[in-house]
Amino acid sequence: MMLEDDLRATLRERAEEPAPAPDLLDAVRGGVRRADRRRAAVLGAAAVLVAVVAVPVAIAGGRPSPPAPQGSAPATGWQRPRLDLPLFPLTPGWAPPGLGTGRVGRVGPTLLLTYEDSADRSLELSVGPEPxxxxxxxxxxAATxxxxxxxxxxxDAEIYEGxxxxxxxxxxxxxxADGRWVxxxxxxxxxxxxxxxFANGLRLQAMPPSPLPFTVATAPPGLVLQVMTENYMCLAPPASLADGDSGHGLCIGLGTAAPDxxxxxxxxxxxxxxxxxxxETSDRGPVALTVRLDAQxxxxxxxxxxxxxxxxxxxxRFAEGITVPG
Structure with a gap:
């Protein structure tokens, strides 16, 4: 199972858990991950927003609470984040036929290049400071x-779900040669x-960045892009870029909802x-905001x-400023 498959599975499974954990991808150091990695903070509850026009937040049920601020004007000191998109440092010279276009992402200091095609052929490449x-x-x-x-x-890959x-x-x-692991x-x-x-065809040449999976209108200042995959991203303090775990700071994820x-x-x-x-709220404050965009x-x-x-x-307010492409 590849990283994106696991994120999708995590999004489904997270809805069954009573509370989120702080470490969504603590075992992800590169492209290949543990099938039994702890499920975590990707999605206890989700946020959303496809419209650009602000709509007031209203209580529809559950425990009473104070009304949210009207509209989506930024909080004091907040601004549109200027995020540096990751550049993958290697460019493939050959890929299996029909694999399609790779998507560049990151998890902390580890850079990712992932491929998937309609025939379920998948490939994931990582470059980072750790194996x-x-x-x-x-x-x-052994090989070279x-x-x-x-x-x-x-x-046998049948051990991986799906x-x-x-x-x-x-x-x-x-x-x-510079010590980074591929x-x-x-x-x-x-x-x-x-x-x-594929491995022997890679050359030391940066690939163009991939677009963000979501756009963010306003966020606390000073945050950087700590995680980015096809349907998930985290904005966090700059120190988190050295951490190979994901789930730091503010994370946005798009997943599949179970009918029940x-x-x-x-x-x-x-x-x-x-x-x-x-x-969802803990004794320390809000933890997760989940929005059901549609039945799926x-x-x-x-x-x-x-x-x-x-x-x-x-x-x-942060959630109100998110736009989901498509």
Whole structure:
């Protein structure tokens, strides 16, 4: 299972948990992740917003609380964030046929390049200061990539949720001359020879950045892009860029809602921009705001109060300024 698959699974599973944990992707160091990684802060409750016109937040049920501020004027000192999009430092010279265009992302200091196609062929590449996680035990053998020592790991990929009979996991790990670790993983039908051909075709040339998965109208000042994948991103204090765990600061995620999802009676029920929403609060303050965009989709905003202290109204205000492309 690749990073984006796990994020989607986490979004579904998080709705069943009573409270979010602060570390969404604590095992993600690179492209290949643990199948049994702790589920966490991606989405207890989600936030949202497709319209640009502000709509007042109203209480629709649940415990009473003070009204949210009207409209989406920025809080004192808040501004539109200027985010540096990640540049992936390697450019492929060859990719398996039909794999499509890669998407650049990051998790802390680790940069990601992920591919998925309509035939469920997936590939994930990471470059970072630490070796990536293989995700499971398998068979290792020595190889070379660009003349440097490498390790190839293979195993049956059926252990990953969502994979099909006959899928295989193939991973390749090696170090660049500057000491950074590169890890390549595929858990579909890509073969070992294809993965080694892909690895040996990489060249030291930066790829253009990918667009943000969401746009943010206003946020606390000084935050940087700590995590970015196809449907998830976190804005956090600059010190978090050295941390390979995700879930720092303010995180936004888009996931799939289960038809029978029901909000907890302990949480506040409200509407945000005309959509039903749930606000989850801990003894330290708001934790997650979840909005059901439609029958299938949830958008959430979570805040890690250890990184960034926000009030209820500030979390709602941040959510009001988010736009979901498409």
């Amino acid at each position: 990536g996680d293989w995700g499971a035990e398998g068979e290792d053998r 990539v660009h003349g440097r020592p490498a390790t190839v790991r293979t195993l 994979n099909r009979p006959g899928d295989r996991y193939v991973g390749v790990r090696w170090q660049l 890890q390549l993983g595929s858990s579909s039908r890509n073969t070992e020879s294809e993965m080694l051909r 999802d029901e909000p907890s009676p302990e949480d506040e029920q409200l509407t945000v921009r005309g959509e039903p929403a749930t606000l 989709r949830l958008l959430s905003v979570t805040v890690e109060q250890n990184d960034l202290i926000l009030t209820r109204d500030q979390l709602i």
